[in-house]
Amino acid sequence: MSDLFKPVPWTVQNLVAAVESGALRLPDIQRPFVWEKVKVRDLVDSLYRGFPVGELMFWNIPGDEDTKAIGTGAKTQTAKAKIVDGQQRLTSLYVVMTGEPVVDDDYRQERIRIAFNPFAERFEVTSAALEKSPSGSQTSRRCTRVP
Numbered sequence: 001m002s003d004l005f006k007p008v009p010w011t012v013q014n015l016v017a018a019v020e021s022g023a024l025r026l027p028d029i030q031r032p033f034v035w036e037k038v039k040v041r042d043l044v045d046s047l048y049r050g051f052p053v054g055e056l057m058f059w060n061i062p063g064d065e066d067t068k069a070i071g072t073g074a075k076t077q078t079a080k081a082k083i084v085d086g087q088q089r090l091t092s093l094y095v096v097m098t099g100e101p102v103v104d105d106d107y108r109q110e111r112i113r114i115a116f117n118p119f120a121e122r123f124e125v126t127s128a129a130l131e132k133s134p135s136g137s138q139t140s141r142r143c144t145r146v147p
Contacts, residue, residue, distance in 0.1 A: 067082060
C-alpha cells in the first residue's frame with residue numbers, strides 16, 4: 001500500500017471529539033449538509049446493526065485556511081485534517097451525538113434528534129407526536145454521547 005493512503009482506526013467517539021474541537025474541518029469546496037433526517041436515522045441504524053457504512057477520506061493538511069467548521073459551536077483547535085469524502089456521514093454522527101444544530105443548504109440551523117425504542121430495536125426521527133406518545137416517552141431516548 002502506498003504511503004499516500006493509510007487506514008486510521010478512528011472510533012465514532014474520536015471522530016465526534018475531533019469535529020467538536022475543530023481538529024477535523026471541511027474544505028471550503030465541500031457542499032453544505034443536505035441529508036434528509038431519515039437518511040441520518042438510517043446511518044445510525046446501520047451502525048447499530050454493524051452494517052458497513054462506507055469509508056471516510058481525510059486530507060492531512062493542517063491549518064484553518066480555506067476551511068469551515070462542522071456545526072455551530074466554538075472550536076478550540078486548529079484543523080489537523082479536512083474531510084474530503086464522507087462529510088454527510090460525519091456531520092450526521094456529530095449532530096446526533098452532540099445535539100448541536102446543523103446548518104443546511106439554505107443556511108438554516110436545525111437540530112436532528114433520533115429516538116431509539118430498545119424493545120423494538122428501532123430508530124426513528126424524533127417528532128412532537130413521538131415525544132407525546134406513551135410508548136415514545138417511556139421507551140424512546142435521544143442518542144447521547146458515549147462518556
